[in-house]
Amino acid sequence: MSGVAAGTVAGTAAEAAVGDDPSGVGSAAGSSLRPRLTTRQLALVSAITKSASLKRRLIDATEALHEGAVVRIGEEAARLGPVIGSGLVGVVHRATLEETARVVAVKRARARLAFFREAFRVERRTAAKLADRPELGCARIVAFGDHFLAKELVTGPTLAELLVRSTIDRVQRVALEAVLDVVRHGLDAWQIALDVSPKNLAWDGRWVLLDAGPKMKVGDVARIADARSFDAYVRAYRAKLADGPSAPSAVAAPASAEEKLSSPGNHVFVRDFWRWFPLDEDVDVHSFLVDPDEAMSSDEIAVERLASGDFVPAQGLPPAVLDSAVAAWANTEPASRAVALASIARSATGRLHRVLNAAELPIPTVSVRPYHHYRDVLEPSLGHSPLDLYCHEVMPAGPGNAPSAANTSKGALTRLRIPTPPGTFAELGYRRAPSSNRAYVLVPGFRAGIDAATPLVRTLIERGHRGCFLAARLGVRNAKGQPLVTGGVWEVPLLVQVVDYAVTALDVSAVTLIAASHGAAAAMDVAAIHPAVDRLVLDSPLERPLELFFHAASFHDLDRNGARDLLRAHDLPFDERVLDVPSRSGLRSLALRPSPDRITDVCGFAGGASRVVEYRGPHAATMRHDVSERGIPVVCLEAIDAFHDET
Known part of the structure; x- marks a missing residue:
């Protein structure tokens, strides 16, 4: 030491x-x-x-x-x-x-x-x-x-x-x-x-x-x-x-192959470790200095395997978690949180299983040219390609969009980074409002950085919300180092890491996911599978996100097949599924719908939320690059307040 x-x-x-x-x-x-x-x-x-x-x-x-x-x-x-x-x-x-x-x-x-x-x-x-x-x-x-x-x-x-x-x-x-x-x-x-x-x-x-x-x-x-x-x-x-340095003596012992737990007696599947451990059937209570208390919570035990071979899940355990525990017992999968979530995801959709196994995901090779507004990409004479929609470089503040010095310094977020797979990034901004075991994880949309979430964080705290606030900008980088979005594909495993960080490092027991525009695609997938997420707020969630690319490609004389070939040539993932807001036990959702909105006119508005509130304002008004100038629609803030006040 x-x-x-x-x-x-x-x-x-x-x-x-x-x-x-x-x-x-x-x-x-x-x-x-x-x-x-x-x-x-x-x-x-x-x-x-x-x-x-x-x-x-x-x-x-x-x-x-x-x-x-x-x-x-x-x-x-x-x-x-x-x-x-x-x-x-x-x-x-x-x-x-x-x-x-x-x-x-x-x-x-x-x-x-x-x-x-x-x-x-x-x-x-x-x-x-x-x-x-x-x-x-x-x-x-x-x-x-x-x-x-x-x-x-x-x-x-x-x-x-x-x-x-x-x-x-x-x-x-x-x-x-x-x-x-x-x-x-x-x-x-x-x-x-x-x-x-x-x-x-x-x-x-x-x-x-x-x-x-x-x-x-x-x-x-x-x-x-x-x-x-x-x-x-x-x-x-x-x-x-x-x-x-001090370390447990077991660490110094020679490493041995992971033993298969086939011994008789009862075993328990520990949720936080996602591994099986045996129970000591002959425990000598008098050799331990403990106070027996059967009223203590046993929420860490997800499944118990009886000596008879029967699996007994904890009350309210999702069936997919039980399936994953049984698979782990049979040693058909390695034990880890990522594999656990992938196993849960596979029971719902094969796509999510592939996405959560990051080794199967390629890093796109495309080079992009930043655009000022998505309409610029629709105009071939401006030299843009429809591939430029994958650009995730933070939109610069224009003359009318620059936030004031007071707004920039007030409630600024502490910048953090977490380790991510090669070629990817997760930039975080952190702020804490005490006296709560809840985390708010905010994911802005296209070309919006952490600063785009700062006004919403500051305003929520001013309106009485308490907890740990994490704003996340997620994506990948091409060989030139340009930041890219991937339509929610790479963003899903990265957002899982962010939520895990909130639970593990910030010691919270519940997470509210707040996402806007393309960020909502990853948020919907993660909310569907991550047990810590119990509230989901979506601003301008898109039903068919890839339609925006197909729409832009049509202005460049590319039909849908030609557009798909363009994506394949640059290792860009394309997912033409129809998104809807997830519904599972313990999860509540709120969707904020802008009107009028050209982007949701093209891509559709994802349905299925527990509650939908319409507002007059631009696409993703709560977390835009220019939100400091435009402000956040009051109806959106009131809807989030009411949503969190519900029991």
């Missing part, structure tokens, strides 16, 4: 952080210093803790967040730096708080499992308990959410580093024996097992516990505490001593 670790605690601040916990830490149930788990959840934890291969399965299934990602931690936002440690429950990054530029350690849970949430809750309570112990400091928690913790950082060396280098002194030895007394007190008085392994203790004038998360099994910790001597402690941990 190179001497970098989460730092010491100030008692009052730690207590205040815990006291502000909205999840119920201060309540009778929330005040427990032991994780609360159902019988099945404990059986899952027990099976994993007994098996190095299952630990590797869990670790390998963790979705990594890239360096530079912005994450939400309660009411704070932090930009992640490099990984500085990891454990079975979470991964720790060096990070910087966005508002204060303070450097912290951010711990992120590996998945949305009840056990991980409980471990984070218990860690907050334990940190507060240790705040006034002179023998043992504890990393001060400065911000927290259900699946993220931000802690102070210290630069003191870890005990592991001191032992490996044989540089530990007498003062540190004596201080460690006092720490073992605290461990025994924790077991006897608080019924918690502290992790005092060498990589979890740092020296900063006293020993500082870097991670106050609970040890689940009592035995090993009790033996360490009972020894109460430095030499006995070192003997217990000698085999695990190693220099370098």
Whole structure:
């Protein structure tokens, strides 16, 4: 860890952080210093803790967040730096708080499992308990959410580093024996097992516990505490001593082929990992420091496979998810979120399955010439080709369209990028309005950049909408680096990545997709399959998007077959299907219909929305390149307000 670790605690601040916990830490149930788990959840934890291969399965299934990602931690936002440690429950990054530029350690849970949430809750309570112990400091928690913790950082060396280098002194030895007394007190008085392994203790004038998360099994910790001597402690941990960043011991074990889960007994399909895990049928409840609580949510378990061979889905589980889980059991597909969504999509449409397997999608070879208005493409004398409609270069602001300096700076979005497949891009703008676990993901239309969504974000916040706002410009680049749209084909897997980023990094539980014009094509597909999307707002959604290209081609003396040949020659995808707004359980939709609108006259207006509201204004009026000058029609804003107010 190179001497970098989460730092010491100030008692009052730690207590205040815990006291502000909205999840119920201060309540009778929330005040427990032991994780609360159902019988099945404990059986899952027990099976994993007994098996190095299952630990590797869990670790390998963790979705990594890239360096530079912005994450939400309660009411704070932090930009992640490099990984500085990891454990079975979470991964720790060096990070910087966005508002204060303070450097912290951010711990992120590996998945949305009840056990991980409980471990984070218990860690907050334990940190507060240790705040006034002179023998043992504890990393001060400065911000927290259900699946993220931000802690102070210290630069003191870890005990592991001191032992490996044989540089530990007498003062540190004596201080460690006092720490073992605290461990025994924790077991006897608080019924918690502290992790005092060498990589979890740092020296900063006293020993500082870097991670106050609970040890689940009592035995090993009790033996360490009972020894109460430095030499006995070192003997217990000698085999695990190693220099370098903290990591689960299962990571160091030799990699082996993924075992097929064919053993008898019950197994569960864990939704966040999209993998099967066995349940321990012989779990020894007394060997774990937990509070049994059958009322705890088990929403992370999507399907259970009984020893009889029957598959039992969770209540309300979409049939396609069950089909994908059964296929994963049979090892007919690799386990990953992308494959999971592709499997769901295949049950609805073969096209979506191909689209979500990005390796099957070519990068277009076409070169384009930017246009000012789509009508320019209809005029051969201006030197345009119908292929220029695929240009996605942001439309420059004309003399009358330039936003004022005040509008440009007011409510500006923080720019982000996420890793995407070669040849593609996903440019994001981020802004947060606190006190909500909802994300709004906005996708503007043709030649509209992130700035085209900024006025809508700002106005929604002013009108009382709360949550995390992400504006996304998505597409591919040709060999010259020109940005292109692909009619919703490449945009679908990219938008899935954006929604996944919102759920994983911004720690939200629900997503509203807001899309305009061609951006609506990808939004409709993603809303049809992504379980996090529960609200869909579409401005000027096109029923037959490719008709605009065919319409332009007709002005260049190309019939439909000639137009198709032109697309094939440049590896441009063409999809002549008729789009409609998806309908599935748990999804509500609102469509905003402009009038008059030449583009929907040509392409048709996608039907099927739960509610349709007409407005007087241009195509995609809510997120145009010139929206700062034109303004957003009030009827659109009122419709979005009413739509979100509905229960």
